[in-house]
Every structure is written in C-alpha cells, then in structure tokens.
Amino acid sequence: MANLDAAIVQLADESDSVELQIRWRSFELDPRPREPSTENYAERLAAKYQRSVEQAQEMLDTMTQAIADVGGRADFSKVIAANTFRAHQLIQWAGDTDQRGDTSDAQHRLAGALKRGYLGDGLNLGEDAEMLNVVAELGLDQDAAKEALSSERFANTVRGDEQEAEQLGIRGVPFFVMGGYGLSGAQPPSALVEVVHKVQSDQGETL
Numbered sequence: 001m002a003n004l005d006a007a008i009v010q011l012a013d014e015s016d017s018v019e020l021q022i023r024w025r026s027f028e029l030d031p032r033p034r035e036p037s038t039e040n041y042a043e044r045l046a047a048k049y050q051r052s053v054e055q056a057q058e059m060l061d062t063m064t065q066a067i068a069d070v071g072g073r074a075d076f077s078k079v080i081a082a083n084t085f086r087a088h089q090l091i092q093w094a095g096d097t098d099q100r101g102d103t104s105d106a107q108h109r110l111a112g113a114l115k116r117g118y119l120g121d122g123l124n125l126g127e128d129a130e131m132l133n134v135v136a137e138l139g140l141d142q143d144a145a146k147e148a149l150s151s152e153r154f155a156n157t158v159r160g161d162e163q164e165a166e167q168l169g170i171r172g173v174p175f176f177v178m179g180g181y182g183l184s185g186a187q188p189p190s191a192l193v194e195v196v197h198k199v200q201s202d203q204g205e206t207l
Contacts, residue, residue, distance in 0.1 A: 001112050002070035004176075007192035020196070023095060024111045026088040026161035027173055036082035036126035044081065066186065073120040080118075082126030086149055087114055088158045090131055093148040094140065102141075109138055179203070 008020060037044075046056035060076045067074045091114070095107035113134050117123030124130050128149055136142040148154060165175075168182070176183040176192065179199030183191065 001115060001174075002067075002072050003187060003189050004192060006070070006189040007196070010189055010193050011196060022108050024091050024107050025165070025177075026092065026158040027165050027170065027175070028084055028088065028162065029173065030081075030083075031085065031162070032083065034081075034083055036080050036124050038080055041076040041079050041081070067119070072116070075120050075122075078120070078122035080122055080124045080126070082124055084125050085155075085158060086128065087125040087131060088161075089149060089152065089154040090114070090135070090145060092154040092157045092161075093145060096154070097140070097144070106138070106140055110135065110140065113138060 004022075008022075011020065042053050042057040042060055045051070045059060046053045049056070051059075064074045064076065091107060091111050094103070094110040097103040098106050114123065114125065114131065117130075117134060118125055123134070128146070132142050132146055132149075135145045170184075172184065174184075174186060176187065176195070178192075178195050179202060181195050181198060183195060
C-alpha cells in the first residue's frame, strides 16, 4: 500500500489535473470459516506451504524487511490469523460512503488502517469491536459501520468481487487492475505510474 501511496504522490506532482479513483475489491487469501488463532505464524506458514519452520521464518523476515523498506511495520509475532470476511464488508461499506459523497477517501484510509493494525499491532480482524474502534479513530461513523456489519448488507458485494477475481484467474494479493492492465505482486511506484501513463495514452489523454 505504501508503494501505491507513493505512486499517487508522484502522479500528483507531475500534474494537478490527474484524477485517480481508487476502489478496493475484496479477495480472501484464506476464506475458510475459523476462529481467530495466535498460533506461531512461522509454524502455520510452514504447514501451509510444506516448508521447514526455518524456511518459513526466512520468508517472514524477508517480508518484514520489504515492508520496512517502504516505511511500514510488521510484527508477525503479534499477527492473529482470522477469517477476514467481515473486515472486507467494512471496507466495502466505506467505499459505499465515498460513492454517496458522505466521506472522502474513507475506503482507502480504512483498508490501510486495518492492514497496518493486523500486521503491526495484533489487530484481531475476527472481532467486530476491534475493527469498529479503528473506524472511530478514523473519524468515520461507527454506528453506521456497526449496522453494516450486523445487517451484512455488503456480504454479496464481497462475494461478487471474489467470484470476479476467480474468473480473472487472480490467485494472490496485491493485484492491481488499471484500465485494461493487470499487475500482480508488490509493484514499485514506478511500475504503477507507468501503467497509469499507458492507460492515459490508450484513452488519448496526457498528463
């Protein structure tokens, strides 16, 4: 996400006329219903990918450093593995408030806050109360968010996004779709900016 934010800043520096609309789509890496778990992350990763615990820890160390390199923070000793279906519903609720004009950039801010909390602070994405605290900290309508969760109004939106991802053959995140282009993996800001330029060129627009 830090790379995306850096790309946005670079594009804004290039031209005041650049208008980007960012929409977060839902994709669960592990959609299985399950209770939140504090099992050692390296051991869980080793079992999932049939690696040794040492190899899994090396993978985590690499990810931790990569996140730090772009200004983020990860502490996998705090990560609580949980089903993220309700977190995705909250993110789609925030997107709906943006589209209705009630908020500005709420979806992007909420997605980032939930991700930072999950990776660095032990935020339990399986607990509504913890996520609603994040909503309140961002200055968003906590009561409206709570109602969205209790009614599951955005459950079908999440499922629809995941069905579309399956049809597109998406197997992991992050995955960026811009115009007719798709980029998989943690792309550097320069790559994201380049694709925006390609989309603008295809549409006959210039920065």
